[in-house]
Amino acid sequence: MGDWLQRNIVEPGKLPLLLALASFVLTFVITRVVTRLIRAGRGPFRNVKAGGVHIHHVVPGVVLVVVGGFGAVAGHQGVGFGIFAVLFGTGAGLVLDEFALILHLDDVYWTEEGRQSVEVVVITAALVGLVLAGFAPFGVNDVSAEELQNRGGVIVTVAVNFLFSLLALSKGKARVAVFGAIIPLVALVGAVRLARPGSPWARRFYRRRPRARARAGLRAYRHDRRWAVPRRRVQDWIGGRPDPRLTGPPGRR
Secondary structure (H helix, E strand, O other), rough: HHHHHHHHOOOOOOOOHHHHHHHHHHHHHHHHHHHHHHHHOOOOOOOOOOOOOEEEOOOHHHHHHHHHHHHHHOOOOOOOHHHHHHHHHHHHHHHHHHHHHHHHOOOOOOOOOHHHHHHHHHHHHHHHHHHOOOOHHHHHHHHHHHOOOOOHHHHHHHHHHHHHHHHHHHOOOOOHHHHHHOOOHHHHHHHHOOOOOOOOHHHHHOOOOHHHHHHHHHHHHHHHHHHHHHHHHHHHHOOOOOOOOOOOHHHHH
16 A cells, blocks of 8 residues: 555655545535534534624635645645645635535525535545546546657647537536546547537527437436436435425515
C-alpha cells in the first residue's frame, strides 16, 4: 500500500488532490450527519444564529474555499500546500452541501429541490476521483507518447472529445456530458443515442420527425421509470429524506 501511494499519488504530485478529496467527502458526511441530528432534535447540535439571522454553513464554506484557493495559488510547497488543500476541500464540501440553496436562492435544504445538492456532491467526488486515478479531461490520457510530442494530435483529440461531450449536452444528457469529458467513450455513447424530449437537439431536429419524437419520449419514459426510484432511495440514504410537500388551499399551508 505504501509503495502504491508513493508511486501513484506522491511522486506524480497528487497528494494535495487526495487530501482535498478526502476532506471534501468527510466534510459532506459529517455535515449531513449533524444536520440530520438537528432536524431530528437529537444531540447537542443547534442551528447557528447571529442577530436573529440563521447562518448557513455555506458561509464558512465560502471563507474556507477562498483561503484554501488563494493559499494554493500562492505556491506553497510541502506541508503548507497540503494544509491549503484540506481547507479548500473542507470549504467545497460545505458549499456544495448547500448547492441547491445557492441555485434557488431559498432555503430548500430539506425539500425535493434540495436533492440537487446531493447529486452535485456525488458527481464532484466521482469526477475528482477519476482525475486522481489518472484520467485527464477530454481523453488526453489516451494519447500515445508520440502523439503527445505532436501538438496537432493533442488538439484533435481534445477537440473531438469536446465535440462528443457538447453533443451529449445538447441532447439533454448533462451527466453523460460531464463524465464524458473525463471518459471519452461515455460522451460518444451519449452523442449517438436519441436525444431526450425538450432538449435543444430534439427541438431542432425532431420537430418534423414524429417517429423520432415518439421513440425519444418512450425511451426517456422507460429510463426514468427504471431508475427514478433507485436514484431517490440512494439520495435519501446519503442526504436524508426531504420533507413531504404541503398540499391544500394556500391559507392552510
